[in-house]
Amino acid sequence: MKKRLIEQLQKHLINNYNRLPVVLVKGKGCRVWDSNDQQYLDFASGIAVNNLGHCHPRVVRAIQAQAKKLIHVSNFYYIEPQIELARLLTDNSFADRVFFGNSGSEANEAAIKLARKYGNEVLGGKYEIITAYGSFHGRTIATVTATGQEKFHTGFQPLLSGFKYIPFNDLEAARTAISPKTCALMVEPIQGEGGVILPSDIYLKGLKKICREKGILLIYDEVQVGMGRTGRLFAYENYGAPPDIMTLAKSLGGGVAIGAMLTTEKLARSLTPGSHASTFGGNPLATAAGVAAVSAILEDGVLENCRKMGKYLHAQLTGLRNRFGFIKDIRGKGLMIGVEIEFEGAEIVKRCLEKGLLINCTAGKVLRFLPPLIVTKKEIDEAIKTVTRVLSKI
Ligand SMILES: Cc1ncc(COP(=O)(O)O)c(C=O)c1O
CATH class of the missing domain: 3.40.640.10 (Type I PLP-dependent aspartate aminotransferase-like (Major domain))
Structure with a gap:
Protein backbone atom coordinates (compact mmCIF):
# COMPACT_ATOMS: atom_id res chain seq x y z
CA MET A 1 0.00 0.00 0.00
CA LYS A 2 2.77 2.42 0.98
CA LYS A 3 4.72 1.84 -2.27
CA ARG A 4 1.57 2.23 -4.38
CA LEU A 5 0.52 5.45 -2.62
CA ILE A 6 3.97 6.99 -2.94
CA GLU A 7 4.05 6.11 -6.66
CA GLN A 8 0.59 7.66 -7.11
CA LEU A 9 1.68 10.80 -5.26
CA GLN A 10 4.73 11.17 -7.48
CA LYS A 11 2.47 10.91 -10.51
CA HIS A 12 -0.35 13.24 -9.49
CA LEU A 13 0.89 15.82 -6.97
CA ILE A 14 3.15 18.78 -7.55
CA ASN A 15 6.51 17.96 -6.07
CA ASN A 16 6.79 21.04 -3.80
CA TYR A 17 7.36 19.23 -0.49
CA ASN A 18 10.32 17.23 0.80
CA ARG A 19 8.29 14.32 2.14
CA LEU A 20 9.53 11.57 4.41
CA PRO A 21 8.74 8.05 3.13
CA VAL A 22 5.79 7.27 5.36
CA VAL A 23 2.00 7.22 4.85
CA LEU A 24 0.25 8.33 8.03
CA VAL A 25 -3.28 7.04 8.40
CA LYS A 26 -4.47 7.65 11.96
CA GLY A 27 -3.64 9.49 15.15
CA LYS A 28 -4.60 9.63 18.82
CA GLY A 29 -3.12 11.90 21.48
CA CYS A 30 0.63 12.20 20.94
CA ARG A 31 0.82 9.22 18.59
CA VAL A 32 0.25 8.54 14.89
CA TRP A 33 0.19 5.28 12.94
CA ASP A 34 1.33 4.56 9.39
CA SER A 35 -0.18 2.33 6.70
CA ASN A 36 1.81 -0.66 8.06
CA ASP A 37 0.35 -0.05 11.54
CA GLN A 38 3.74 1.17 12.76
CA GLN A 39 3.40 3.60 15.67
CA TYR A 40 5.18 6.97 16.01
CA LEU A 41 5.46 9.47 18.82
CA ASP A 42 4.62 12.83 17.25
CA PHE A 43 6.89 15.62 18.52
CA ALA A 44 6.29 17.74 15.41
CA SER A 45 2.52 18.17 15.88
CA GLY A 46 1.94 18.98 12.22
CA ILE A 47 4.30 21.92 12.86
CA ALA A 48 2.52 23.34 15.90
CA VAL A 49 -0.99 22.50 14.68
CA ASN A 50 -1.89 19.56 16.90
CA ASN A 51 -1.39 21.38 20.20
CA LEU A 52 -4.13 19.20 21.68
CA GLY A 53 -2.72 16.05 20.13
CA HIS A 54 -4.47 14.07 17.42
CA CYS A 55 -8.25 13.71 17.31
CA HIS A 56 -8.84 15.39 20.68
CA ASP A 300 -8.34 21.40 30.76
CA GLY A 301 -5.05 22.36 32.41
CA VAL A 302 -3.28 22.40 29.03
CA LEU A 303 -1.30 25.60 29.66
CA GLU A 304 -0.07 24.38 33.03
CA ASN A 305 0.98 21.05 31.53
CA CYS A 306 2.79 22.90 28.74
CA ARG A 307 4.79 24.97 31.23
CA LYS A 308 5.64 21.94 33.37
CA MET A 309 6.47 19.57 30.52
CA GLY A 310 8.31 22.35 28.68
CA LYS A 311 10.69 22.71 31.63
CA TYR A 312 11.10 18.94 31.81
CA LEU A 313 11.82 18.52 28.08
CA HIS A 314 14.23 21.46 28.17
CA ALA A 315 16.10 19.88 31.09
CA GLN A 316 16.27 16.48 29.38
CA LEU A 317 17.59 18.02 26.16
CA THR A 318 20.13 20.02 28.16
CA GLY A 319 21.30 16.69 29.57
CA LEU A 320 22.05 15.58 26.00
CA ARG A 321 24.21 18.63 25.45
CA ASN A 322 26.72 17.38 27.99
CA ARG A 323 26.94 14.10 26.10
CA PHE A 324 27.08 15.27 22.50
CA GLY A 325 29.65 17.96 21.74
CA PHE A 326 28.03 18.86 18.40
CA ILE A 327 25.00 20.36 20.20
CA LYS A 328 25.65 24.10 20.16
CA ASP A 329 22.56 25.49 21.89
CA ILE A 330 19.21 24.56 23.37
CA ARG A 331 16.57 27.28 23.50
CA GLY A 332 12.84 27.73 23.60
CA LYS A 333 9.78 28.61 25.60
CA GLY A 334 7.12 26.20 26.82
CA LEU A 335 6.93 23.31 24.38
CA MET A 336 8.68 25.00 21.48
CA ILE A 337 12.29 23.98 21.80
CA GLY A 338 15.13 24.19 19.31
CA VAL A 339 18.35 22.17 19.53
CA GLU A 340 21.00 23.79 17.38
CA ILE A 341 23.65 21.41 16.10
CA GLU A 342 26.85 21.93 14.12
CA PHE A 343 25.64 20.23 10.92
CA GLU A 344 22.49 19.81 8.79
CA GLY A 345 19.76 18.05 10.78
CA ALA A 346 17.79 16.32 7.99
CA GLU A 347 19.53 12.97 8.53
CA ILE A 348 18.72 13.03 12.25
CA VAL A 349 15.04 13.71 11.47
CA LYS A 350 15.03 10.73 9.07
CA ARG A 351 16.67 8.41 11.58
CA CYS A 352 14.29 9.49 14.36
CA LEU A 353 11.40 8.64 12.03
CA GLU A 354 12.88 5.19 11.41
CA LYS A 355 12.95 4.71 15.18
CA GLY A 356 9.36 5.87 15.68
CA LEU A 357 9.75 9.56 16.56
CA LEU A 358 8.57 12.52 14.49
CA ILE A 359 10.56 15.72 14.88
CA ASN A 360 11.39 18.46 12.43
CA CYS A 361 14.44 20.49 11.47
CA THR A 362 14.32 24.19 10.69
CA ALA A 363 16.88 26.73 9.50
CA GLY A 364 19.02 23.77 8.38
CA LYS A 365 20.65 23.01 11.70
CA VAL A 366 17.97 23.43 14.36
CA LEU A 367 16.12 20.29 15.47
CA ARG A 368 12.70 21.51 16.51
CA PHE A 369 10.67 19.81 19.24
CA LEU A 370 6.98 20.78 19.15
CA PRO A 371 5.12 18.01 21.01
CA PRO A 372 1.41 18.32 21.71
CA LEU A 373 0.81 20.40 24.85
CA ILE A 374 -0.87 17.38 26.47
CA VAL A 375 2.38 15.37 26.34
CA THR A 376 3.29 13.31 29.42
CA LYS A 377 6.60 12.83 31.22
CA LYS A 378 6.62 9.21 30.06
CA GLU A 379 6.26 10.25 26.42
CA ILE A 380 9.07 12.78 26.80
CA ASP A 381 11.29 10.09 28.33
CA GLU A 382 10.51 7.81 25.38
CA ALA A 383 11.37 10.57 22.88
CA ILE A 384 14.63 11.42 24.66
CA LYS A 385 15.62 7.74 24.62
CA THR A 386 15.07 7.62 20.85
CA VAL A 387 16.94 10.89 20.23
CA THR A 388 19.84 9.64 22.38
CA ARG A 389 20.03 6.41 20.37
CA VAL A 390 20.01 8.33 17.09
CA LEU A 391 22.57 10.93 18.20
CA SER A 392 24.93 8.24 19.53
CA LYS A 393 25.18 6.77 16.03
CA ILE A 394 25.79 10.08 14.22
C1 LIG B 1 4.99 32.33 12.10
C2 LIG B 1 4.26 31.83 10.90
N1 LIG B 1 3.49 32.68 10.20
C3 LIG B 1 2.79 32.28 9.12
C4 LIG B 1 2.86 30.98 8.67
C5 LIG B 1 2.09 30.57 7.46
O1 LIG B 1 1.00 29.81 7.83
P1 LIG B 1 0.20 28.93 6.74
O2 LIG B 1 1.15 27.86 6.28
O3 LIG B 1 -0.96 28.40 7.50
O4 LIG B 1 -0.20 29.84 5.65
C6 LIG B 1 3.65 30.06 9.37
C7 LIG B 1 3.76 28.66 8.91
O5 LIG B 1 4.67 27.94 9.24
C8 LIG B 1 4.36 30.49 10.51
O6 LIG B 1 5.14 29.66 11.22
Whole structure:
Protein backbone atom coordinates (compact mmCIF):
# COMPACT_ATOMS: atom_id res chain seq x y z
CA MET A 1 0.00 0.00 0.00
CA LYS A 2 2.77 2.42 0.98
CA LYS A 3 4.72 1.84 -2.27
CA ARG A 4 1.57 2.23 -4.38
CA LEU A 5 0.52 5.45 -2.62
CA ILE A 6 3.97 6.99 -2.94
CA GLU A 7 4.05 6.11 -6.66
CA GLN A 8 0.59 7.66 -7.11
CA LEU A 9 1.68 10.80 -5.26
CA GLN A 10 4.73 11.17 -7.48
CA LYS A 11 2.47 10.91 -10.51
CA HIS A 12 -0.35 13.24 -9.49
CA LEU A 13 0.89 15.82 -6.97
CA ILE A 14 3.15 18.78 -7.55
CA ASN A 15 6.51 17.96 -6.07
CA ASN A 16 6.79 21.04 -3.80
CA TYR A 17 7.36 19.23 -0.49
CA ASN A 18 10.32 17.23 0.80
CA ARG A 19 8.29 14.32 2.14
CA LEU A 20 9.53 11.57 4.41
CA PRO A 21 8.74 8.05 3.13
CA VAL A 22 5.79 7.27 5.36
CA VAL A 23 2.00 7.22 4.85
CA LEU A 24 0.25 8.33 8.03
CA VAL A 25 -3.28 7.04 8.40
CA LYS A 26 -4.47 7.65 11.96
CA GLY A 27 -3.64 9.49 15.15
CA LYS A 28 -4.60 9.63 18.82
CA GLY A 29 -3.12 11.90 21.48
CA CYS A 30 0.63 12.20 20.94
CA ARG A 31 0.82 9.22 18.59
CA VAL A 32 0.25 8.54 14.89
CA TRP A 33 0.19 5.28 12.94
CA ASP A 34 1.33 4.56 9.39
CA SER A 35 -0.18 2.33 6.70
CA ASN A 36 1.81 -0.66 8.06
CA ASP A 37 0.35 -0.05 11.54
CA GLN A 38 3.74 1.17 12.76
CA GLN A 39 3.40 3.60 15.67
CA TYR A 40 5.18 6.97 16.01
CA LEU A 41 5.46 9.47 18.82
CA ASP A 42 4.62 12.83 17.25
CA PHE A 43 6.89 15.62 18.52
CA ALA A 44 6.29 17.74 15.41
CA SER A 45 2.52 18.17 15.88
CA GLY A 46 1.94 18.98 12.22
CA ILE A 47 4.30 21.92 12.86
CA ALA A 48 2.52 23.34 15.90
CA VAL A 49 -0.99 22.50 14.68
CA ASN A 50 -1.89 19.56 16.90
CA ASN A 51 -1.39 21.38 20.20
CA LEU A 52 -4.13 19.20 21.68
CA GLY A 53 -2.72 16.05 20.13
CA HIS A 54 -4.47 14.07 17.42
CA CYS A 55 -8.25 13.71 17.31
CA HIS A 56 -8.84 15.39 20.68
CA PRO A 57 -12.26 14.14 21.90
CA ARG A 58 -13.67 17.67 22.43
CA VAL A 59 -12.66 18.72 18.92
CA VAL A 60 -13.92 15.49 17.31
CA ARG A 61 -17.29 15.79 19.10
CA ALA A 62 -17.66 19.43 18.03
CA ILE A 63 -16.85 18.65 14.38
CA GLN A 64 -19.25 15.69 14.31
CA ALA A 65 -22.08 17.68 15.87
CA GLN A 66 -21.51 20.70 13.60
CA ALA A 67 -21.18 18.57 10.44
CA LYS A 68 -24.65 17.20 11.09
CA LYS A 69 -26.08 20.71 11.51
CA LEU A 70 -24.43 23.12 9.08
CA ILE A 71 -21.06 22.95 7.30
CA HIS A 72 -21.00 26.15 5.29
CA VAL A 73 -22.93 29.36 4.76
CA SER A 74 -21.46 32.61 3.54
CA ASN A 75 -20.50 35.57 5.67
CA PHE A 76 -23.61 37.34 4.36
CA TYR A 77 -25.27 35.71 7.39
CA TYR A 78 -24.55 35.41 11.10
CA ILE A 79 -22.76 32.19 12.08
CA GLU A 80 -23.16 31.03 15.68
CA PRO A 81 -19.81 29.27 16.36
CA GLN A 82 -17.96 32.10 14.57
CA ILE A 83 -19.39 34.60 17.03
CA GLU A 84 -18.57 32.32 19.97
CA LEU A 85 -14.97 31.81 18.83
CA ALA A 86 -14.49 35.56 18.36
CA ARG A 87 -15.87 36.11 21.88
CA LEU A 88 -13.47 33.55 23.36
CA LEU A 89 -10.48 35.14 21.59
CA THR A 90 -11.34 38.71 22.49
CA ASP A 91 -12.26 37.86 26.10
CA ASN A 92 -8.83 36.31 26.52
CA SER A 93 -6.59 38.78 24.68
CA PHE A 94 -5.82 42.49 24.13
CA ALA A 95 -8.17 42.48 21.11
CA ASP A 96 -11.74 43.69 20.61
CA ARG A 97 -12.44 42.38 17.09
CA VAL A 98 -11.59 39.37 14.93
CA PHE A 99 -11.46 38.60 11.21
CA PHE A 100 -11.38 34.91 10.25
CA GLY A 101 -9.54 33.37 7.30
CA ASN A 102 -8.27 29.86 6.59
CA SER A 103 -4.52 29.87 7.16
CA GLY A 104 -1.60 31.72 8.68
CA SER A 105 -0.78 33.35 5.37
CA GLU A 106 -4.33 34.60 5.01
CA ALA A 107 -4.34 35.94 8.57
CA ASN A 108 -1.10 37.80 7.84
CA GLU A 109 -2.47 39.12 4.55
CA ALA A 110 -5.37 40.55 6.53
CA ALA A 111 -2.95 42.13 9.03
CA ILE A 112 -0.89 43.67 6.21
CA LYS A 113 -4.00 44.98 4.47
CA LEU A 114 -5.41 46.44 7.70
CA ALA A 115 -2.08 48.14 8.49
CA ARG A 116 -1.96 49.64 4.99
CA LYS A 117 -5.57 50.74 5.03
CA TYR A 118 -5.18 52.37 8.46
CA GLY A 119 -1.84 53.80 7.39
CA ASN A 120 -3.19 55.26 4.19
CA GLU A 121 -6.46 56.56 5.54
CA VAL A 122 -5.81 57.44 9.19
CA LEU A 123 -2.03 57.98 9.41
CA GLY A 124 -1.96 60.10 6.27
CA GLY A 125 -0.55 57.98 3.44
CA LYS A 126 1.74 55.56 5.28
CA TYR A 127 2.12 52.10 3.76
CA GLU A 128 5.57 50.71 4.51
CA ILE A 129 5.88 47.63 6.74
CA ILE A 130 9.07 46.64 8.53
CA THR A 131 9.73 42.97 9.30
CA ALA A 132 12.69 41.04 10.66
CA TYR A 133 15.41 39.01 8.98
CA GLY A 134 14.91 35.33 9.74
CA SER A 135 11.15 35.78 9.99
CA PHE A 136 8.53 33.61 8.34
CA HIS A 137 5.08 34.98 7.57
CA GLY A 138 3.70 32.75 4.81
CA ARG A 139 3.77 31.88 1.12
CA THR A 140 1.38 34.28 -0.59
CA ILE A 141 3.13 37.06 -2.47
CA ALA A 142 2.59 39.66 0.30
CA THR A 143 3.52 37.32 3.15
CA VAL A 144 6.50 35.88 1.31
CA THR A 145 7.66 39.48 0.81
CA ALA A 146 7.14 40.10 4.53
CA THR A 147 9.24 36.99 5.22
CA GLY A 148 12.79 38.22 5.80
CA GLN A 149 14.57 35.23 4.28
CA GLU A 150 15.92 35.41 0.76
CA LYS A 151 15.59 31.68 0.11
CA PHE A 152 11.79 32.05 0.14
CA HIS A 153 11.94 34.95 -2.35
CA THR A 154 14.01 33.22 -5.01
CA GLY A 155 12.21 33.02 -8.34
CA PHE A 156 9.16 34.99 -7.26
CA GLN A 157 10.41 38.51 -7.96
CA PRO A 158 9.29 41.18 -8.34
CA LEU A 159 8.05 41.10 -4.77
CA LEU A 160 5.54 43.54 -3.34
CA SER A 161 6.90 47.05 -2.79
CA GLY A 162 6.77 48.77 0.59
CA PHE A 163 8.60 46.24 2.78
CA LYS A 164 11.86 46.65 4.68
CA TYR A 165 13.85 44.24 6.89
CA ILE A 166 15.72 44.73 10.14
CA PRO A 167 17.77 42.37 12.33
CA PHE A 168 15.65 40.66 15.01
CA ASN A 169 16.42 41.67 18.61
CA ASP A 170 17.98 45.00 17.58
CA LEU A 171 15.97 47.94 18.90
CA GLU A 172 18.26 50.58 17.46
CA ALA A 173 17.85 49.06 13.97
CA ALA A 174 14.07 49.23 14.40
CA ARG A 175 14.18 52.86 15.44
CA THR A 176 16.38 53.94 12.55
CA ALA A 177 14.50 51.90 9.91
CA ILE A 178 11.21 53.70 10.53
CA SER A 179 10.61 56.29 7.82
CA PRO A 180 7.82 58.88 7.31
CA LYS A 181 6.14 56.22 5.13
CA THR A 182 6.20 53.42 7.74
CA CYS A 183 2.80 52.30 9.04
CA ALA A 184 3.74 49.14 10.95
CA LEU A 185 6.38 46.88 12.39
CA MET A 186 5.64 43.15 12.18
CA VAL A 187 7.45 40.39 14.10
CA GLU A 188 6.97 36.89 15.42
CA PRO A 189 7.37 37.17 19.22
CA ILE A 190 9.57 34.07 18.91
CA GLN A 191 10.91 33.27 15.45
CA GLY A 192 9.88 29.73 14.55
CA GLU A 193 11.05 28.83 11.03
CA GLY A 194 14.05 31.10 11.59
CA GLY A 195 15.41 28.59 14.11
CA VAL A 196 13.51 29.13 17.40
CA ILE A 197 14.99 32.55 18.12
CA LEU A 198 13.79 34.08 21.40
CA PRO A 199 13.39 37.82 21.91
CA SER A 200 15.61 39.41 24.55
CA ASP A 201 13.75 40.38 27.74
CA ILE A 202 13.49 43.99 26.59
CA TYR A 203 12.87 43.50 22.85
CA LEU A 204 9.08 43.40 22.53
CA LYS A 205 8.54 46.06 25.20
CA GLY A 206 11.13 48.18 23.41
CA LEU A 207 9.43 47.70 20.03
CA LYS A 208 6.12 48.69 21.55
CA LYS A 209 7.62 51.86 23.00
CA ILE A 210 9.21 52.78 19.65
CA CYS A 211 5.93 52.15 17.80
CA ARG A 212 4.06 54.36 20.29
CA GLU A 213 6.62 57.15 19.98
CA LYS A 214 6.56 57.02 16.17
CA GLY A 215 2.79 56.60 15.96
CA ILE A 216 2.93 53.31 14.02
CA LEU A 217 1.35 49.89 14.55
CA LEU A 218 2.89 46.81 16.16
CA ILE A 219 1.85 43.49 14.58
CA TYR A 220 2.61 40.10 16.11
CA ASP A 221 2.51 36.97 14.00
CA GLU A 222 1.51 34.34 16.59
CA VAL A 223 0.60 31.76 13.96
CA GLN A 224 3.17 29.31 15.37
CA VAL A 225 3.69 30.53 18.94
CA GLY A 226 0.07 31.30 19.82
CA MET A 227 -2.63 29.00 21.24
CA GLY A 228 -0.70 27.88 24.29
CA ARG A 229 2.55 26.77 22.66
CA THR A 230 4.69 28.86 25.05
CA GLY A 231 2.70 28.02 28.18
CA ARG A 232 0.47 31.11 27.90
CA LEU A 233 -2.50 31.34 25.54
CA PHE A 234 -0.57 33.96 23.54
CA ALA A 235 3.22 34.30 23.47
CA TYR A 236 3.11 38.08 24.00
CA GLU A 237 1.77 37.47 27.53
CA ASN A 238 5.25 36.23 28.48
CA TYR A 239 6.76 39.59 27.57
CA GLY A 240 4.25 42.16 28.82
CA ALA A 241 3.88 43.98 25.50
CA PRO A 242 0.55 43.48 23.71
CA PRO A 243 0.39 44.43 20.02
CA ASP A 244 -2.15 46.40 17.96
CA ILE A 245 -2.74 43.49 15.58
CA MET A 246 -2.11 39.76 16.11
CA THR A 247 -2.46 36.81 13.76
CA LEU A 248 -3.29 33.21 14.64
CA ALA A 249 -3.78 29.98 12.69
CA LYS A 250 -2.19 26.51 12.99
CA SER A 251 -3.66 25.03 16.20
CA LEU A 252 -6.57 27.47 16.49
CA GLY A 253 -8.94 24.89 14.99
CA GLY A 254 -7.55 21.83 16.81
CA GLY A 255 -6.31 20.55 13.42
CA VAL A 256 -8.98 22.08 11.16
CA ALA A 257 -7.84 24.83 8.78
CA ILE A 258 -8.53 28.29 10.19
CA GLY A 259 -6.74 31.61 10.58
CA ALA A 260 -7.58 34.77 12.48
CA MET A 261 -6.51 38.40 12.63
CA LEU A 262 -7.25 40.13 15.93
CA THR A 263 -7.17 43.85 16.55
CA THR A 264 -8.50 46.76 18.58
CA GLU A 265 -11.84 48.50 18.13
CA LYS A 266 -10.14 51.62 16.78
CA LEU A 267 -8.19 49.83 14.06
CA ALA A 268 -11.02 47.49 13.15
CA ARG A 269 -13.06 50.48 11.99
CA SER A 270 -10.80 50.67 8.92
CA LEU A 271 -12.12 47.39 7.53
CA THR A 272 -15.55 48.50 6.40
CA PRO A 273 -18.05 46.18 4.66
CA GLY A 274 -16.66 45.03 1.32
CA SER A 275 -13.07 46.11 2.06
CA HIS A 276 -11.83 42.60 2.88
CA ALA A 277 -13.35 39.11 2.85
CA SER A 278 -12.84 35.35 2.70
CA THR A 279 -15.40 32.84 1.37
CA PHE A 280 -14.51 30.08 3.82
CA GLY A 281 -13.22 32.40 6.57
CA GLY A 282 -14.94 31.65 9.87
CA ASN A 283 -17.14 28.91 8.41
CA PRO A 284 -19.34 26.94 10.86
CA LEU A 285 -17.25 23.74 10.81
CA ALA A 286 -13.84 25.37 11.39
CA THR A 287 -15.11 27.76 14.04
CA ALA A 288 -17.00 24.99 15.91
CA ALA A 289 -13.68 23.10 16.01
CA GLY A 290 -12.00 26.34 17.14
CA VAL A 291 -14.44 26.86 20.00
CA ALA A 292 -13.76 23.31 21.21
CA ALA A 293 -9.98 23.70 20.84
CA VAL A 294 -9.73 27.07 22.61
CA SER A 295 -12.08 25.90 25.39
CA ALA A 296 -9.97 22.77 25.92
CA ILE A 297 -6.76 24.81 26.07
CA LEU A 298 -8.32 27.18 28.62
CA GLU A 299 -10.25 24.69 30.75
CA ASP A 300 -8.34 21.40 30.76
CA GLY A 301 -5.05 22.36 32.41
CA VAL A 302 -3.28 22.40 29.03
CA LEU A 303 -1.30 25.60 29.66
CA GLU A 304 -0.07 24.38 33.03
CA ASN A 305 0.98 21.05 31.53
CA CYS A 306 2.79 22.90 28.74
CA ARG A 307 4.79 24.97 31.23
CA LYS A 308 5.64 21.94 33.37
CA MET A 309 6.47 19.57 30.52
CA GLY A 310 8.31 22.35 28.68
CA LYS A 311 10.69 22.71 31.63
CA TYR A 312 11.10 18.94 31.81
CA LEU A 313 11.82 18.52 28.08
CA HIS A 314 14.23 21.46 28.17
CA ALA A 315 16.10 19.88 31.09
CA GLN A 316 16.27 16.48 29.38
CA LEU A 317 17.59 18.02 26.16
CA THR A 318 20.13 20.02 28.16
CA GLY A 319 21.30 16.69 29.57
CA LEU A 320 22.05 15.58 26.00
CA ARG A 321 24.21 18.63 25.45
CA ASN A 322 26.72 17.38 27.99
CA ARG A 323 26.94 14.10 26.10
CA PHE A 324 27.08 15.27 22.50
CA GLY A 325 29.65 17.96 21.74
CA PHE A 326 28.03 18.86 18.40
CA ILE A 327 25.00 20.36 20.20
CA LYS A 328 25.65 24.10 20.16
CA ASP A 329 22.56 25.49 21.89
CA ILE A 330 19.21 24.56 23.37
CA ARG A 331 16.57 27.28 23.50
CA GLY A 332 12.84 27.73 23.60
CA LYS A 333 9.78 28.61 25.60
CA GLY A 334 7.12 26.20 26.82
CA LEU A 335 6.93 23.31 24.38
CA MET A 336 8.68 25.00 21.48
CA ILE A 337 12.29 23.98 21.80
CA GLY A 338 15.13 24.19 19.31
CA VAL A 339 18.35 22.17 19.53
CA GLU A 340 21.00 23.79 17.38
CA ILE A 341 23.65 21.41 16.10
CA GLU A 342 26.85 21.93 14.12
CA PHE A 343 25.64 20.23 10.92
CA GLU A 344 22.49 19.81 8.79
CA GLY A 345 19.76 18.05 10.78
CA ALA A 346 17.79 16.32 7.99
CA GLU A 347 19.53 12.97 8.53
CA ILE A 348 18.72 13.03 12.25
CA VAL A 349 15.04 13.71 11.47
CA LYS A 350 15.03 10.73 9.07
CA ARG A 351 16.67 8.41 11.58
CA CYS A 352 14.29 9.49 14.36
CA LEU A 353 11.40 8.64 12.03
CA GLU A 354 12.88 5.19 11.41
CA LYS A 355 12.95 4.71 15.18
CA GLY A 356 9.36 5.87 15.68
CA LEU A 357 9.75 9.56 16.56
CA LEU A 358 8.57 12.52 14.49
CA ILE A 359 10.56 15.72 14.88
CA ASN A 360 11.39 18.46 12.43
CA CYS A 361 14.44 20.49 11.47
CA THR A 362 14.32 24.19 10.69
CA ALA A 363 16.88 26.73 9.50
CA GLY A 364 19.02 23.77 8.38
CA LYS A 365 20.65 23.01 11.70
CA VAL A 366 17.97 23.43 14.36
CA LEU A 367 16.12 20.29 15.47
CA ARG A 368 12.70 21.51 16.51
CA PHE A 369 10.67 19.81 19.24
CA LEU A 370 6.98 20.78 19.15
CA PRO A 371 5.12 18.01 21.01
CA PRO A 372 1.41 18.32 21.71
CA LEU A 373 0.81 20.40 24.85
CA ILE A 374 -0.87 17.38 26.47
CA VAL A 375 2.38 15.37 26.34
CA THR A 376 3.29 13.31 29.42
CA LYS A 377 6.60 12.83 31.22
CA LYS A 378 6.62 9.21 30.06
CA GLU A 379 6.26 10.25 26.42
CA ILE A 380 9.07 12.78 26.80
CA ASP A 381 11.29 10.09 28.33
CA GLU A 382 10.51 7.81 25.38
CA ALA A 383 11.37 10.57 22.88
CA ILE A 384 14.63 11.42 24.66
CA LYS A 385 15.62 7.74 24.62
CA THR A 386 15.07 7.62 20.85
CA VAL A 387 16.94 10.89 20.23
CA THR A 388 19.84 9.64 22.38
CA ARG A 389 20.03 6.41 20.37
CA VAL A 390 20.01 8.33 17.09
CA LEU A 391 22.57 10.93 18.20
CA SER A 392 24.93 8.24 19.53
CA LYS A 393 25.18 6.77 16.03
CA ILE A 394 25.79 10.08 14.22
C1 LIG B 1 4.99 32.33 12.10
C2 LIG B 1 4.26 31.83 10.90
N1 LIG B 1 3.49 32.68 10.20
C3 LIG B 1 2.79 32.28 9.12
C4 LIG B 1 2.86 30.98 8.67
C5 LIG B 1 2.09 30.57 7.46
O1 LIG B 1 1.00 29.81 7.83
P1 LIG B 1 0.20 28.93 6.74
O2 LIG B 1 1.15 27.86 6.28
O3 LIG B 1 -0.96 28.40 7.50
O4 LIG B 1 -0.20 29.84 5.65
C6 LIG B 1 3.65 30.06 9.37
C7 LIG B 1 3.76 28.66 8.91
O5 LIG B 1 4.67 27.94 9.24
C8 LIG B 1 4.36 30.49 10.51
O6 LIG B 1 5.14 29.66 11.22
